[in-house]
Amino acid sequence: MTGLHFEQRLRDLVGRKQVLLSDIWGVVHNGLESFPEACEALHRFRHEGGTVILITNAPRPADSVQRQLRKLGVADEVYSAIVSSGDLTRHYVADHPGGKVFWLGPERDNSIHRGLDVALSPLEDASYIICTGLYDDETETAEDYRPMLLRARERKLPLICANPDIVVERGDRLIYCAGAIAELYRELGGEVIFYGKPHRPIYDRAMMLAEQHAGRPIAREEVLAIGDSVRTDLAGAHGFGIDCLFVTRGIHSEEFAGVEQLDPASVKELFGHPPRALMRELKW
Template sequence: MTTLHFAESLRELVGGVDVVLSDIWGVVHNGLESFPEACEALHTYRSRGGTVILITNAPRPADSVQRQLRKLGVADETYDAIVSSGDLTRLYVAEHPGRKMFWLGPERDNSIYRGLDAKTAPLEEADYIVCTGLYDDETETAEDYRGMMLKARERKLTLVCANPDIVVERGDRLIYCAGAIAELYRELGGEVIFYGKPHRPIYERAMALAGERQGHPIDRKKVLAIGDSVRTDLTGAREFGIDCLFVTRGIHAEEFEGLDQLDPASVMELFGHPPKALMRELKW
């Protein structure tokens, strides 16, 4: 294994790349503001014939994600399409009509069942759980839900996780996500279905959309994933068989502070399987 250096620009890495599958939170914005250079990089890549599919673990439908992006100043021209874990979760709900759902998450995520014939119920009466996040991610952690998860396990309820992320950035802080509760439930012996990265369905959907826009099936050797999470972005890309550009400004920022390159031992410690390249922040 060789030393891993930081790349200066996206254009160094996209020769022969037809499709970019980019993470959103941590790459395009931090929850409070967008990153103009990242948006410019994706837009420039598109202007040169590439296809950009945003893949996100947001527990909301793609149209809801698009509205958030617009509010943060991310132009529609930055990307071709959005695939969200929320959309995949909605498919699960739609495929289980008549079953009662206990929804665990903040009110802002109610679009997860908007337009669906979804019956909600208290935990004691539900047939399954859909978790989009914590009720109050500003103050709570997964441990606040241990008692609830123990009750769910006693009832042998399946928990559908609409956001496998453990944490994401919000400004300069890290906040807990649905994945933290889902992992706790799994540790307690509960059954969990994950939608979103690093799991295969979100990549398959993104590749299908890219193929529609390119007009032909996509060769995975001509795809580059971009993300800031070892657990979701890097692992997901590796297991799907595509290269990954790892952006270090996101949730792992402290681990890369002051580094200009990584020796083989550090690469193994941080990544296990290394990404194609590192970049501090996405730019053209």
């Protein structure tokens, strides 16, 4: 295993890569503002003939993600398509029509069940749980849900996690996501089905769209993933057999503050399976 240093420009890394599978939150924006240089980098890659698929653990369908991106000033031309964990969760619900669902998450995520044949029910009557997040991610943690999860475990309810992230950035703070609740439920002995990174279905969907845009099959060697999470982006890329550019401005920013280069021991400790390269923030 070799050491890693910080690269400055995406254009020096892409080489023969034809597809970028880019994370959104932490790479393109932080929940409150977009990162213009990252948007320009993705746009330039597309201008050079590449395909950019935004791949996100947002617990909302792609059209809702697109509306948020537009509000933050991210132009449609920055990317070719969006794949979200919310889309995959909706596919699960559509494949189980007429079910009674206990929905756990904030009201802003109501698009997760919009237009589907599903009845929202109390926990005591539900067939399964859809978790898109915490009711109040400004003040709550997963531990606040322990009593509820214990009741769900007693009923042997599957929990469908629509966002495997544990935390994400919101401005300069970290807030808890659905993945924190899902991991606690799994620790308590509950059954959890995850949709999103690092799990394979979201990568399969992204590659299908990439090949549609390219008009031909795409080899793994032609793909570069970009993300800011060891647990989701890096692990997902490694599991799918593609290179990963790790951006450190996101949820791991404090761990890399003041670091200019990583020796092999540090690479193994921080990453396990190392990324292809490091960047502070995405720039062309």
